[in-house]
Every structure is written in C-alpha cells, then in structure tokens.
Amino acid sequence: MSNISNITSVECLQKLKDNENTYLVDVRTPEEFNNDGFSDLSSINKILHKITIVNSDGSPNPNFLSEFSDLNLNKDSEIYFICRSGARSMRAAALVADLGYQNLYNVEDGFTLGWKPMGLPSCDPD
Numbered sequence: 001m002s003n004i005s006n007i008t009s010v011e012c013l014q015k016l017k018d019n020e021n022t023y024l025v026d027v028r029t030p031e032e033f034n035n036d037g038f039s040d041l042s043s044i045n046k047i048l049h050k051i052t053i054v055n056s057d058g059s060p061n062p063n064f065l066s067e068f069s070d071l072n073l074n075k076d077s078e079i080y081f082i083c084r085s086g087a088r089s090m091r092a093a094a095l096v097a098d099l100g101y102q103n104l105y106n107v108e109d110g111f112t113l114g115w116k117p118m119g120l121p122s123c124d125p126d
Helices: 009-018 030-036 064-069 087-097 111-115
Strands: 004-007 022-026 048-050 078-082 103-107
Touching (some): 004 009, 004 087, 009 022, 009 078, 009 103, 009 111, 030 111, 078 087, 087 103, 103 111
Parallel strands (some): 022 048, 022 078, 078 103
C-alpha cells in the first residue's frame, strides 16, 4: 500500500482542477448517492466515476475490479478514491494497486464527512 497517499477532499478537488490526467472514483453504494448526493465535477469538465465496492448488504461487489478496468484509465493516471469516510476508498485503492496503478490517492475525509461539509461542488440527492 506504499503507493497510496491520503489526501483531503479540498486537496483532491484542487488536484482534479490542476491536472488533466486525474480521475475521481466514488465507491459508495447507490443508496448513499441517493441519500447523500455526490461530487459534482462538471465545472472542471470531469466525470465522477461511481463504482460500488461494497453492496448495500455489506457484501463485497464481486465485479469491482472488472468495472474499474472498464474505465480504461492509464496506469500513470492520478486516481482519487472517495467513499463516506475514507475506509472503503482505501480498500478500493489497495485493490487497484494490485493491478499495477502507481498514483493512487485515498480521500481520507470522504464525501459525507469532508467533501460535502466543506462546501465543495455537490449534486444533492433526488
């Protein structure tokens, strides 16, 4: 896990703005997106990638790595993982590290505890 760095949500947004070769992957459940909202990257011409790492019942998503691979990101891309509070996103980053990606970041304060309370661009739940 030595190639995974922790970063705050504020730092993450700045990195996403400053570097074209950056991506944000939200690994929360669909229920969390519906209840809490999600990051809005439209103002910086980026797309939020949503790939659940754990199903609503707590079981692992067996398709996580294949869904991540379907994004076709370069191995040298900077990839930021976010969840509610930073735990699942670290797990996701660790799984992706095993695929050979080198520039991985865990948004340690998460969406619900960091991104949203900091007033960063968000889409409200439906």
